[in-house]
Amino acid sequence: MGDEASYDLSRRVEGLRSSAIREILRVVNRPDVISFAGGLPAPELFPTELLGRLSLELLQSREAPQALQYGETEGVPALRQRILQRVPFVPGSFGLEGALVTQGSQQGLDLVTKLFVDPGDEVLVETPAYVGALQAFRFFGARVTFLPCDAEGVLPGALAEALRRRPKLVYLTPTFQNPSGLCYGEARRAEVAEVLRGSTTLLLEDDPYREIWFDAAPPAPIAGRVDPARAVYMGSFSKTAVPGLRIGFLLGPPALVRRLVLAKQATDLHTNTLGQHLLLRLLSEPAFEEHVAGLRRIYRARRDALHGALERQLAGRLTWQRPGGGMFLWARLSGGGDAARLLERALAQGLAFVPGGEFHAEGQGRDTLRLNFSFSGEEKLEEGVRRLERALEGFAG
Amino acid sequence: MGDEASYDLSRRVEGLRSSAIREILRVVNRPDVISFAGGLPAPELFPTELLGRLSLELLQSREAPQALQYGETEGVPALRQRILQRVPFVPGSFGLEGALVTQGSQQGLDLVTKLFVDPGDEVLVETPAYVGALQAFRFFGARVTFLPCDAEGVLPGALAEALRRRPKLVYLTPTFQNPSGLCYGEARRAEVAEVLRGSTTLLLEDDPYREIWFDAAPPAPIAGRVDPARAVYMGSFSKTAVPGLRIGFLLGPPALVRRLVLAKQATDLHTNTLGQHLLLRLLSEPAFEEHVAGLRRIYRARRDALHGALERQLAGRLTWQRPGGGMFLWARLSGGGDAARLLERALAQGLAFVPGGEFHAEGQGRDTLRLNFSFSGEEKLEEGVRRLERALEGFAG
Numbered sequence: 074m075g076d077e078a079s080y081d082l083s084r085r086v087e088g089l090r091s092s093a094i095r096e097i098l099r100v101v102n103r104p105d106v107i108s109f110a111g112g113l114p115a116p117e118l119f120p121t122e123l124l125g126r127l128s129l130e131l132l133q134s135r136e137a138p139q140a141l142q143y144g145e146t147e148g149v150p151a152l153r154q155r156i157l158q159r160v161p162f163v164p165g166s167f168g169l170e171g172a173l174v175t176q177g178s179q180q181g182l183d184l185v186t187k188l189f190v191d192p193g194d195e196v197l198v199e200t201p202a203y204v205g206a207l208q209a210f211r212f213f214g215a216r217v218t219f220l221p222c223d224a225e226g227v228l229p230g231a232l233a234e235a236l237r238r239r240p241k242l243v244y245l246t247p248t249f250q251n252p253s254g255l256c257y258g259e260a261r262r263a264e265v266a267e268v269l270r271g272s273t274t275l276l277l278e279d280d281p282y283r284e285i286w287f288d289a290a291p292p293a294p295i296a297g298r299v300d301p302a303r304a305v306y307m308g309s310f311s312k313t314a315v316p317g318l319r320i321g322f323l324l325g326p327p328a329l330v331r332r333l334v335l336a337k338q339a340t341d342l343h344t345n346t347l348g349q350h351l352l353l354r355l356l357s358e359p360a361f362e363e364h365v366a367g368l369r370r371i372y373r374a375r376r377d378a379l380h381g382a383l384e385r386q387l388a389g390r391l392t393w394q395r396p397g398g399g400m401f402l403w404a405r406l407s408g409g410g411d412a413a414r415l416l417e418r419a420l421a422q423g424l425a426f427v428p429g430g431e432f433h434a435e436g437q438g439r440d441t442l443r444l445n446f447s448f449s450g451e452e453k454l455e456e457g458v459r460r461l462e463r464a465l466e467g468f469a470g
Numbered sequence: 471m472g473d474e475a476s477y478d479l480s481r482r483v484e485g486l487r488s489s490a491i492r493e494i495l496r497v498v499n500r501p502d503v504i505s506f507a508g509g510l511p512a513p514e515l516f517p518t519e520l521l522g523r524l525s526l527e528l529l530q531s532r533e534a535p536q537a538l539q540y541g542e543t544e545g546v547p548a549l550r551q552r553i554l555q556r557v558p559f560v561p562g563s564f565g566l567e568g569a570l571v572t573q574g575s576q577q578g579l580d581l582v583t584k585l586f587v588d589p590g591d592e593v594l595v596e597t598p599a600y601v602g603a604l605q606a607f608r609f610f611g612a613r614v615t616f617l618p619c620d621a622e623g624v625l626p627g628a629l630a631e632a633l634r635r636r637p638k639l640v641y642l643t644p645t646f647q648n649p650s651g652l653c654y655g656e657a658r659r660a661e662v663a664e665v666l667r668g669s670t671t672l673l674l675e676d677d678p679y680r681e682i683w684f685d686a687a688p689p690a691p692i693a694g695r696v697d698p699a700r701a702v703y704m705g706s707f708s709k710t711a712v713p714g715l716r717i718g719f720l721l722g723p724p725a726l727v728r729r730l731v732l733a734k735q736a737t738d739l740h741t742n743t744l745g746q747h748l749l750l751r752l753l754s755e756p757a758f759e760e761h762v763a764g765l766r767r768i769y770r771a772r773r774d775a776l777h778g779a780l781e782r783q784l785a786g787r788l789t790w791q792r793p794g795g796g797m798f799l800w801a802r803l804s805g806g807g808d809a810a811r812l813l814e815r816a817l818a819q820g821l822a823f824v825p826g827g828e829f830h831a832e833g834q835g836r837d838t839l840r841l842n843f844s845f846s847g848e849e850k851l852e853e854g855v856r857r858l859e860r861a862l863e864g865f866a867g
Contacts, residue, residue, distance in 0.1 A: 079670065079699070080726065081638065083588045083610075089732045095543075116535035124538070125529030132522030138513035141521070141712035146492075176573055176738040183737045187609075191480045208736040212584075213480075241478065273476065302476070315538035317743035329477065335486045339605040340580045341573040345742045346714035 084192065088211040092204050093431045097416070107457040109444040110425040112251060112400060118371060119315050120355065120364050127354045131347075140350035146338045148174025148322070149349040155356050156322050160308065161283065162297045167306075170327040173334060174344045178281055178321035181307040182209040184333045184340065185242065185277055185323075190215045195240035199227050201403075201432030201441070203251050203279065206244055215241070219434045224394060226257035229264040236272040243274050248291045249282035252432050252443040253403040254396030259292040266298035273303065281309035281321070284365055286398035287373035302326045312400070313365050314355055318348035372400070378451035379444060382458035390465050400447035403429070405440055412442040415468055424460035481589065485608040489601050490828045494813070504854040506841040507822040509648060509797060515768060516712050517752065517761050524751045528744075537747035543735045545571025545719070546746040552753050553719050557705065558680065559694045564703075567724040570731060571741045575678055575718035578704040579606040581730045581737065582639070582674055582720075587612045592637035596624050598800075598829030598838070600648050600676065603641055612638070616831045621791060623654035626661040633669040640671050645688045646679035649829050649840040650800040651793030656689040663695035670700065678706035678718070681762055683795035684770035699723045709797070710762050711752055715745035769797070775848035776841060779855035787862050788839075797844035800826070803837040810836065812865055821857035 097110045131140055147153065153172040160167070175181045182205065190196065192214030198206065200219040210217050218235060220227050226247055236243070245265070247257040257265070269276050278296040296306040305325040310318065323333065337343070355361055379402055380395045393404040406412060412428035419426060429441025446454055494507045528537055544550065550569040557564070572578045579602065587593065589611030595603065597616040607614050615632060617624050623644055633640070642662070644654035654662070666673055675693040693703040702722035707715065720730065734740070752758055776799055777792045790801040803809060809825035816823060826838025843851060 080672075081586070081636075081670070082729075083584065083586055083591075085588070086585060086729060089729060089736070091732055092735070095735070111540075113540055116539050119535060119538045121529055121534045121538065125526055125534070128525040128529060129522055132518055132525060137518045137522070138516060141516045141518065141714040142513050143508075143510055143708075143713045176742075179736075180738045187480065188483060189478070189480055191482070194480075205736070205739070212733065212736045239478075273478070275477075311540075315744075316540045317538040319738065319740070319742040332479075332483060332486060335488055336609065338489070338492070339486070339576075339602070339609045340737070341577045341716065342602070343716070345573075345716040345745050347712075347745060347748075348742050351744075 085212060085214060088214055090208070090211070092208060094204060094427050097425055097427060106420070106423050106425055107449060107453050107460065108425045109446070109449070109457055110427050111445055111448055113445070113448045114312055114316060114400070115371070115447055118368055120361070123358060123360060124315070124351065124355065127358070128351055131350055131354060136350060140347050142346065144343045144346040144349070146334050146343045148172070148344060149346065149353060152349050152353045155353055156308070159356070160306070160324065161293055166297055166301065167324040168327070171324055171330050173323045173330050173337065174349060175307075175321045175323050175337070176341060176344050177311060177316075177319045178279060178307045178309040179205050179209070180337070181305075181321060181323040182206050184336045185305055186210055186213045186215070187336050188329070188332055189241045189275065195238060197232070197235050197240050197243040199245060199250070200434075201252055201429060201438055202244070203246055204431055206279065210244070217434075219437070222255070224255070225261040226255060227265060229268050232265060233268045233271070236268065236274055240274055242277050243269070244277045244279065245295060246279045247295055248280050249285065249396060249399030251282070251399065252401050252427070252429065254394065254399050254401050256291050256397050262292055262295050262298065266295050269295070269299045269303070276304045277307070278304065279307045281312055282399040283308070284313050285368060285372060285400065287369060287376055288397045291398065305329065310352055313368065314352055318345075318352055320344060320348050320352050372447055375446045375449070375451060375454060376402070378454045379446040379458065382455045386458055386462050387465065400445055402444045402446055404442050404444060409440050410468065411439045413439065415442070415464060418468060419461060419464040422460040422463045424457050424464065482609060482611060485611055487605070487608070489605065491601060491824050494822055494824060503817070503820050503822055504846060504850050504857065505822045506843070506846070506854055507824050508842055508845055510842070510845045511709055511713060511797070512768070512844055515765055517758070520755060520757060521712070521748065521752065524755070525748055528747055528751060533747060537744050539743065541740045541743040541746070543731050543740045545569070545741060546743065546750060549746050549750045552750055553705075556753070557703070557721065558690055563694055563698065564721040565724070568722055568727050570720045570727050570734065571746060572704075572718045572720050572734070573738060573741050574708060574713075574716040575676060575704045575706040576602050576606070577734070578702075578718060578720040579603050581733045582702055583607055583610045583612070584733050585726070585729055586638045586672065592635060594629070594632050594637050594640040596642060596647070597831075598649055598826060598835055599641070600643055601828055603676065607641070616834070619652070621652070622658040623652060624662060626658075626665050629662060630665045630668070633665065633671055637671055639674050640666070641674045641676065642692060643676045644692055645677050646682065646793060646796030648679070648796065649798050649824070649826065651791065651796050651798050653688050653794050659689050659692050659695065663692050666692070666696045666700070673701045674704070675701065676704045678709055679796040680705070681710050682766060682769060682797065684766060684773055685794045688795065702726065707749055710765065711749055715742070715749055717741060717745050717749050769844055772843045772846070772848060772851060773799070775851045776843040776855065779852045783855055783859050784862065797842055799841045799843055801839050801841060803839075806837050807865065808836045809839040812839070812861060815865060816858060816861040819857040819860045821854050821861065823858075
């Protein structure tokens with residue numbers, strides 16, 4: 074049953090790969106393993122009690138039938154309005170016609186790729202790049218070009234040169250990137266925006282970590298600085314509210330969003346309405362902003378715990394930048410070496426992390442590793458670094 | 471802003487069309503219009519109170535963190551187990567490895583099409599066919615061939631002939647089809663299965679209305695009668711539970727489901743976990759089976775009200791078969807004519823329905839109309855038929 078060779082599949086299937094992260098996560102369900110591998114928010118910080126009360130109130134209200142019925146593909150209008158009030162743009166930058174609720178921001182990637190990418194089309198990404206985006210682009214046959222980055226973000230000159238080839242999309246995650254934690258400063262954002270204004274390529278800016286900042290609020294998105302007809306901005310409530318609702322959003326020019334709506338209609342009709350109504354109520358609670366402030370405080374302490382432990386114990390073996398927000402610390406093996414091999418040794422010590430290779434072009438970035446600090450408490454983070462230290466003992470690279 | 475001509479979109483976009491239904495639904499939000507147009511279940515029959523209690527219990531339980539966290543792409547394992555217990559197949563026909571929770575059954579269509587269809591590939595459908603499936607197939611550039619049907623279902627001879635061309639998929643909805651209401655009898659199912667057993671084309675059977683039967687439970691699916699390596703079966707909880715959770719499922723051979731899981735990962739990571747956990751609890755309530763029995767009873771009364779009113783008032787003008795289940799009655803203008811033009815006259819009388827053209831190949835089926843009976847109570851159904859009668863007065867076709 075199911076002899077694989079005998080299926081006459083689409084050419085697209087060649088672009089299908091399982092993410093190494095997914096395979097690692099399968100392994101690390103052992104309770105003795107400390108996981109720096111996933112990208113999970115801390116479940117003990119979920120606004121569970123509040124959501125319980127709100128779900129009961131919702132289902133006892135006059136809105137209950139609407140919250141359980143089929144809905145508009147665009148999303149619940151009141152939620153789209155609320156999203157427009159929350160986003161970091163000058164009011165009026167995007168209108169209701171330019172706002173689409175998506176099934177997590179991953180769906181925004183699927184829909185934009187469907188709309189733009191034919192097999193062989195070029196898509197520009199940063200080095201390293203978010204692996205979920207790479208999966209979506211490659212599934213539709215995109216040729217992905219990794220652009221060089223420094224500590225401030227993508228290099229404007231390299232971007233300008235690549236844009237001359239008229240690629241279909243340029244995908245940027247300038248704010249506390251997964252995996253690198255990098256946040257572009259104000260000056261680099263301005264330079265990148267200027268380069269983009271000279272091009273007809275669509276900017277796809279992915280911004281799920283914006284509200285999870287630790288030291289200072291990040292500068293405004295790049296999408297608000299370019300031709301509004303050439304920018305799509307994606308956001309998510311997976312990090313600030315909860316991931317299980319699978320609610321993200323996408324803002325863009327109405328002429329594009331109209332087509333993205335049609336594409337979404339053919340994909341899943343609409344995002345789950347119960348989750349949309351529940352999120353709308355959550356966003357309307359004064360306690361929600363306190364909740365997000367609490368996340369910042371606790372994740373900051375975790376970042377500090379990981380960064381501090383690394384400084385004390387592994388300053389000679391790893392190099393890294395302290396991330397100003399998000400959920401990840403990105404490190405490099407000082408003496409070079411293969412982080413995938415280090416992972417094997419770390420797993421033997423009871424620690425999991427993600428080797429950085431898969432965030433890069435084939436064969437690149439083998440000496441990098443992504444360490445998640447949102448999921449584990451401070452003690453576990455410190456113990457995890459001790460395990461990493463043991464894994465590095467005698468590791469030749 | 472957003473000058474459409476200036477976007478360099480994928481070739482796929484040419485396959486994007488808005489459904490006429492969607493356009494009609496936009497018009498009929500006027501409270502004075504009786505709508506036979508949508509395909510909505512009756513919101514007053516939703517198990518709202520039960521869901522309110524269950525959602526509070528869930529979010530106060532130890533499972534709450536899991537119900538709000540990221541989840542496995544395959545779906546919540548306990549829900550997949552429960553689905554396998556409920557489906558109309560011999561136990562063991564499909565295993566856990568062959569079960570995928572989807573974002574409504576529309577997502578099953580998107581994923582299977584992604585996996586199989588390159589531009590120009592042939593897909594076989596019935597005449598008429600479900601419009602959401604047509605949207606998914608056409609979006610990926612499929613050449614859709616409509617097979618002739620009689621009152622028992624697709625014609626086995628025509629199917630056999632078309633299968634000789636080795637199309638990629640054959641999409642069948644043998645049980646209370648949307649739009650036709652048709653349910654294949656036991657004999658036709660057996661004949662169709664025999665034809666399919668002689669082919670390597672994948673059967674995609676869509677079965678969302680199975681539990682909404684009025685006179686007798688429908689025969690077993692065709693998917694259980696063919697080579698298990700060549701069948702994918704899709705189901706939904708949108709008609710029995712509520713549509714707003716957007717939870718459907720797909721069963722198939724593990725070798726295919728494994729790839730569908732990868733495709734789903736690149737599409738939206740996973741289906742919303744809150745909805746999955748809530749549905750799991752709902753399916754475990756003894757009251758749920760009573761709820762479904764109640765739906766059958768009330769929808770049967772509505773079917774009878776619509777059928778009876780048509781018999782009394784429009785027997786000369788329309789021909790139809792009384793549907794044995796589902797949500798739709800499918801009628802034909804006895805004297806021919808264009809149902810889209812009739813719709814204009816009906817809207818002037820305060821009645822909406824869906825002209826049948828778009829369920830057919832271009833230019834076909836203009837004399838057909840789809841009348842929904844699940845959304846309106848019996849009085850409204852009778853008043854709607856009076857309005858339809860007035861619209862037909864002097865309608866030359």
